[in-house]
Amino acid sequence: MINAGVGPMRLSTGVMVIYADDESFTFMTPEGHMFAGWITFSAMHQDGATEVEIRVLIRANDPIFEMGFRLGFAHKAEDQFWHSTLKNLAAAYGVHHALVSQQVICVDPRVQWSKIGNIRYNAAIHTVLYQMAAPFRWLAGLGKRKTV
Secondary structure, three states: OEEEEEOOEEEEEOOEEEEEOOOEEEEEOOOOOOEEEEEEEEEEEEOOEEEEEEEEEEEEOOHHHHHHHHOOHHHHHHHHHHHHHHHHHHHHOOOOOOOOOOOOOOOOOOOOHHHHHHHHHOHHHHHHHHHHOHHHHHHHHHHHOOOO
16 A cells, blocks of 8 residues: 655555565556556665665556646656655665666656546546535435434
């Protein structure tokens, strides 16, 4: 489970671990997540120190999320999230001035309009609709309460 703050909201998402060994593990994002892809975490000893790597191979899951990427909202937040994750991991092991570097490679710059159908799984849309329905759920609950 990943819990992350995105602006004023708190988001939670599950993940599916698809590979694990002594030095690395890989998970994939679930249906409805803003990204479709794999994220691999690995650690190795190099020059007397431990290096940790997060390799992210993702793309937007649907054209709505794609527009968020294109407008720059998602990329910056995603990069910040993983930088913070690495710094927090280092701090947990007593390293308070960890060096974090990043390399970004765009594998496919095209918008995948053929994935428009994935909008029906869009977790953000489901969340907004659920929150908008809260007053109706509350009103429906009033009629079901018994008075004593």
